Structures are given as structure tokens and as C-alpha cells.
Amino acid sequence: xxxxxxxxxIEPLFNHEHALETHILQDWLIxxxxxxxxxINQAHSKQGLFKQVNAVETIMYAAExxxxxxxxxxxxxxxxDRFLYxxxxxxxxxxxxxxxxxxxxxxxxxxxxxxxxxxxRIVSCCQIASKLTSHYKVVSVNRAKRFLCTCGYxxxxxxxxxxxxxxxxxxxxxxxxPTPIVFIETLLEILGCNNTKAEVKTFYYVALKLLDLLxxxxxxxxxxxxxxxxxxxxxxxxxxxxxxxxxxxQLLLATAVxxxxxxxxxxxxxxxxxxxxxxxxxxxxxxxxxxxxxxIQLVEEE
Numbered sequence: 001x002x003x004x005x006x007x008x009x010i011e012p013l014f015n016h017e018h019a020l021e022t023h024i025l026q027d028w029l030i031x032x033x034x035x036x037x038x039x040i041n042q043a044h045s046k047q048g049l050f051k052q053v054n055a056v057e058t059i060m061y062a063a064e065x066x067x068x069x070x071x072x073x074x075x076x077x078x079x080x081d082r083f084l085y086x087x088x089x090x091x092x093x094x095x096x097x098x099x100x101x102x103x104x105x106x107x108x109x110x111x112x113x114x115x116x117x118x119x120x121r122i123v124s125c126c127q128i129a130s131k132l133t134s135h136y137k138v139v140s141v142n143r144a145k146r147f148l149c150t151c152g153y154x155x156x157x158x159x160x161x162x163x164x165x166x167x168x169x170x171x172x173x174x175x176x177x178p179t180p181i182v183f184i185e186t187l188l189e190i191l192g193c194n195n196t197k198a199e200v201k202t203f204y205y206v207a208l209k210l211l212d213l214l215x216x217x218x219x220x221x222x223x224x225x226x227x228x229x230x231x232x233x234x235x236x237x238x239x240x241x242x243x244x245x246x247x248x249x250q251l252l253l254a255t256a257v258x259x260x261x262x263x264x265x266x267x268x269x270x271x272x273x274x275x276x277x278x279x280x281x282x283x284x285x286x287x288x289x290x291x292x293x294x295x296i297q298l299v300e301e302e
Contacts, residue, residue, distance in 0.1 A: 025190050029280070032178055032186060036251045039177060043248035045240055050084040051077065051218040059122050060212070065147055066123075066139050068130045070208060074179040075129035077215055079167065080122055086170050088114065117163070120155065123148060124163040128175055180211060183254035190280060191258075191273075199265060206261035210295060214257070217298050222247055225294045255283055256291030263296065 056077060063073035091110045095103050123144050130139040141157050148155055155163075168175065184207050192200040214221055226243050246252070255277045263270040274292075278285050 022190075022193055025186070025193065029186055029190065032183060033251060033281075035178055036183070036249065039250065040245045040248045043244040045244045046085055047244055048081060048218060048222070048247055050081045051215065053216060055080065055118070055122070056215050056218065058119065059126070060215075062119075062122055062126050062147065065150075066126050066130070066143060067137060068126055068139060069134050069137055071179055071181050072126065072129040072133040072137070074181050074211070074215070075133060075175075076122070076125040078177070078179060079125040079129060079171065079175060083121060083125065083167050083170050084114075087166075090170065119148065119151060119153060120159070120163050121167060124160070124167045127160075127164055128167060132176060178250070180250045180253050180257070181208075183250050184211070184257060187254055187258055187277065187280065191276065194276065202265050203258060203261045206264055207257050210257050210260055210299070213298060213302070214253075214295060221294060221298060224297065225291065228290055228294060251281055252283055252287060252291060255281055255288050256295060259288055259292040260295045260299075263292065264299070 059077050059080060060073060063076060068076070091107075091114070095107045095110065098106055123139075127139045127141075127144055130137055141160050144160055145155060145157065184204070188200045188204055188207075191198055222243075225246070229243075229246070230239060259270060259274050259277060262273040274285055274288050277283070277288060
């Protein structure tokens with residue numbers, strides 16, 4: 001019994017008898033919306049650049065082998081994307097300070113070093129994410145070393161600690177932003193409170209699969225979505241700048257993923273769910289439908 005008291009639940013206990021009261025859930029959603037608004041305002045055109053298929057697949061594989069929580073998996077992807085972008089920017093700034101004759105050679109050398117350290121950085125992101133999302137599934141240095149060893153890499157404990165610190169410093173220790181799964185779980189809890197007959201647990205399991213697919217097809221998904229919502233075939237810099245805000249909108253992503261999961265489980269309830277999500281989040285029905293339709297298109301192509 002002691003283990004059950006101190007261990008986190010394996011999955012969200014939607015509409016549990018000890019669930020948060022509705023006014024607390026409302027405050028929680030408002031707080032998430034504020035963070036989301038700030039995240040949108042900080043968006044830039046290169047955001048998501050390193051959510052490439054190979055990188056996402058490797059992070060998901062590492063997350064599975066390291067046995068980290070679902071939220072930690074998605075957080076690790078976000079951390080890696082942000083880290084690699086900022087890391088390369090820092091290296092570029094360093095190279096530009098050198099004499100021109102040395103710049104090309106130094107840049108090539110640094111690129112090779114970054115490439116050789118990708119798996120180490122991925123593991124560091126998983127370690128950091130595990131510490132931020134769980135109190136008992138933290139990835140220890142020894143577990144990280146064993147995983148890297150199975151992949152053919154041998155690192156000293158000090159190297160892993162230094163890599164973790166490098167990621168934190170590069171991100172200026174700003175590593176606590178909520179991931180899409182937090183928005184999804186919060187919205188599903190609210191939906192379950194509003195409608196006790198809603199199959200929120202089933203929606204949640206489907207939503208996780210959809211979120212995995214979206215991350216794996218990140219660039220394809222947003223390319224299609226951009227075409228759907230663009231007013232013309234000639235895309236201006238301003239349109240692309242505005243679209244970066246759409247890519248950063250995790251509340252929109254969460255509402256669309258839930259809508260899509262409902263459509264797949266109970267198609268006849270999808271319109272009703274979109275209306276309810278519109279009422280809760282104030283996100284327009286058209287935006288939710290555009291996002292969800294592209295996601296459904298990806299599912300059908302699999």
C-alpha cells in the first residue's frame with residue numbers, strides 16, 4: 001500500500017472522486033491560456049525546425065527505453081528542438097567573431113561535433129524532462145549511461161552531467177513550459193465534468209496516438225495546414241510570420257487533437273464536441289475544424 005500512496009498514477013484519473021473542483025480547473029485553464037499566449041508572442045519562424053522525423057523517432061525510442069512518462073516524452077522533443085536551434089545560433093555567433101579565413105573550417109568542425117553529440121543531447125533532454133514531470137521515474141546518470149552503451153556510445157558520468165548542464169544553460173534554464181499533453185488532459189477533465197457520460201478516457205488514448213503522429217509528421221502537417229489557411233498561393237513573409245504563431249498555439253493544437261479523437265471514436269458527437277471546446281476555449285470553430293481536418297487527412301494516409 002505504501003508504494004501506491006507515494007507513486008504517481010500510471011494514467012490520468014479523469015473524473016476521479018478526488019478530482020479538482022470546477023473553479024480550480026477553470027483557474028488552471030486560465031493559467032495555461034496565459035502561458036500559451038506568452039508562448040505565441042515569443043514564436044519565431046524557425047520554431048520547430050529540428051522536429052525532424054529522425055530526431056522525433058529517436059526521442060520517442062529513447063523515451064520508451066528510458067521508461068519516462070508521456071508528458072516527459074513530449075517535453076523532451078520540445079527541449080531538443082529549442083536547444084539545438086539556440087546551440088547552433090551560439091556556435092554561429094562564435095564563428096563569426098573569428099578571422100574570415102578560419103570561419104569555414106571552424107564551422108565544419110563544429111557541425112561535425114554537434115552531429116556526433118545528437119544522441120547524447122537527446123538523452124540529456126529526456127533526463128531533464130523526467131525530472132520536471134515525475135518524482136519517481138527520473139532518469140539517473142547510470143540508466144542514461146546504460147542506454148547509450150546499448151546504442152554503441154560510451155560516456156563517463158561527468159560527460160552526461162556536463163551535457164545536461166549545457167542544455168540547461170543554452171536554454172537559460174527556461175524548461176518548464178507546458179506541453180500539448182497538459183492542455184489535452186486539462187480540457188478532457190473539464191469536458192468530463194461538464195458531461196459525465198463522455199468517454200474521456202477513450203478520447204485520451206486516441207489523442208495520445210494522434211499527438212505521436214502529429215509530432216512524427218510535424219513538418220508535413222503544418223505545410224498542409226499553411227496551404228489550407230493561406231489566402232493565396234503566393235506566400236508573403238508576413239503570412240509566414242503570422243503562421244509561426246499558429247504553430248506555437250498549443251491550446252489550438254489540443255482542441256483539434258481532442259476533436260479528431262472524438263471524431264474517430266464517436267463520429268456523430270464530433271460537431272457537438274467542437275461546439276463545447278469553442279465555448280470553453282473561445283477558439284473559433286473554423287480554426288478547430290481546419291486543424292482537425294488536416295490531422296484526419298494524415299491519419300487516413302497512414
